[in-house]
Amino acid sequence: MDKYIIALDEGTTSARACLVNAQGHICGFERKAIRQIYPQPGWVEQDAYEVWNAQITALNALCARFQLSVKQIAGIALTNQRETTVVWDKRTGKPLCNAIVWQCRRSSAIIDAVCGDPLVAHNVQMCTGLIPDAYFSAGKIRWILDSIPQARTLAEQGHLAFGTIDSWILWNLTKGACHVTDPTNACRTMLYNITEQCWDSAMLQLFDIPHSLLPDVVPSSGEICTITCDCAALGARVCACVGDQQAALFGQCCFEKQQAKTTYGTGCFLLMHTGNKPYFSSSGLLTTLAALPAGTREAQYVLEGSAFMGGALITWLHDALGIVKDARDANAIARACPSTEGVVVVPAFTGLGAPYWDAQARGAIVGITRGTRAAHIVRATLDSIAYQVYDLIDAMQIDCGMSIKGMNVDGGVCASDVLMQFQSDVLGKPLRRSHNLESSVLGAAYLAGLSTGFFDSLDTLRSFHETDTFFMPNASREYAQGLIAQWHHAVACVRHHH
Template structure:
């Protein structure tokens, strides 16, 4: 009997459901988008029921393709938007409020108060994270304080909290399982990086009760089983879970220390494997758990820097400015001009992430003249996506004290050749694009396959990974310095 792995890639703007065969080939995938909610400036929400509905629709649509029989699915892997937090009722699985999305800045004042009270140092030391609204802990606190009826439900033991992976596992198992994996738990500001457990001091600091949180489990291994999922038989092992960026690192076969990748999604994220070393950044980057393979496996750590807005900037050109009809049109529009023509777009639409960490920053479009065209704005947008990553890479190299290896790239925007060449030029590094750019999906599948023994070791997975194209540096060092100086000036205007 053929063997397949079903992957659920639950992202910020939509959910992808995919099938991988035992040879590591992605056979089919479907995507369904859902609504983005912006109830106030700087706030971002999702309706949890719409997230689950998008997953169910994806499973049904995928199975209608008849790539495999339901009985041939040997495992499910999950990868998800991280930090997004929600509460639901343990009794009926109903969400108690909208999910507070990772991009949301509503808890900025609360985080600033914790900083002024002197708590950032201990949070940084225990979690590897900065004290920022980005992470889940302050979102849990806000939900507990602002959700109608939550006190009554808590007293009855009915409140469950989690990130999106936990919510999906709960739904897939019909409420039998409330777990998260170490990679997602490491993004909450509540897990101790050394012990891999919820930390009592941090729980008290954020006033989040441990009993509402999921059990922390490895990223690979059987975490639960399906029950009452439309289109799927009961009993399929849920055997691989990782946050999207950690899943992409695994999907890129970055199994050795100093291996790094950059994922271009709604945001963009550079993650570097640091192996068993829990390296705390001095340059505004984050330390995170990359993965843990099985109950007896040791955690693998990583350094990470993320820009909050990457592909979302192109969506803004499409939906906000309406200068393109589809996201794919941005490359053609950008190629109508020779360069950015002095136009700079700093896409701080939801604040600035690493290495600046300025949640109050807002986007700026500057340097325009009477000669500026739509093409210059499109080109400045692609440049900004690449230049944000250059800032992160330089910070990462400061932390590790050496130049990184060639950078592996993935995500939807990695298909944009102009963006990839721009990225190589402003980084001054060769880029390697894989054959399969859906590396978050691939990582979830690989973790699940290892979890049920479909593959025995990561070395088997490394043999599956293949490069599709390399982008060598074409920009001179002088031109790169000039481009970076123009970007830095624009950043400073944004940060004023």
């Protein structure tokens, strides 16, 4: 009788249940879409019940499709969208309001009021590794306590529970018996001390949040709970819980310092493993915790940054400019156009992120001549993704004083050979593209499998990546540095003329 790990992947737009076998392959999955709710500009919500129902529906459908008995489930792994906030009544299990999604900006005024003093902002960063922002959970919790009738009173009476999406799902899987999270999710709340590895009383005081709301923090890998709710996996053990980006880092086998991964999605998420020492960024990057295999005691740290515009640029070329049909079309046009002839696209559509942090900057196409064709703009747009990643890696290397050994890549956009080769050339480093682009799912499954003996070692996990594709830099550093200088000149143009 074959055994499997089931990875529950609760993302922003859908919940999936994925079946992973002992060879590290995803054998199948079931997916259920989740609505985004936009009550007013800048606000993003989800119905927490709908999130839970989508996840349990996907799990039941997967077990039914593969006719799985609980004896065939070696473990359940959970990976999730981070920062999204749910507050519910412990007595009834009922949320006080819709989940506030990570993208939601409603708590910006709270963050400005609480962390407006630069010394306070510095203290928040040194404690939590995060730059104060509405993105993280603390401001969202505070908004709920301040804005929802009776919330503050119920919280002070000890009746409320806060959770990121992992906590909400685990609570429901155990019918309210289990109120926990893991360090990779806890460290994205802006309430967790990443060096002392605990909820921080000074941060709770700063944001005026009672400690009684918070889940217990348990290791990312190891037996967390047994499923007791009525579902096809009744009696199965949950053996991993991990935030999606740290799961992707683990899924790419970045277990040691100087290893890095970029997920090329709508935006680009870049994480660099820095070992057992946290490095606090002077470039606006975030310091966060890595997911650890079961039995690992010493914390491991990561620098994290993101580029706003990745795959969204292909959408822009299609929807706004009408010069490509789809991603494959963009790749073919770029392949046939070996040079941009000096054209540089700066995709600052919503400002520039790290390391510039210029919210007023706007996009530009620089270096156009009479000979510029649509193909040059397509190629320059793809190249701009690689330049943004270069800037992030450069900032990370400066922040921690060490260079990356190479880059592991995943996500839909990295299917472009042209972009991956150019990325390798610009970085001057080898790139390794995973043959399976579902790194978050695999990372969660790896963590669960290691804790149960389903996978026997890190070397076994590395062996699953022997068929990955490599890209080696084949441009001279001098040529690459010239292109980077051209990019930085174009960035300076949009910064100086807003």
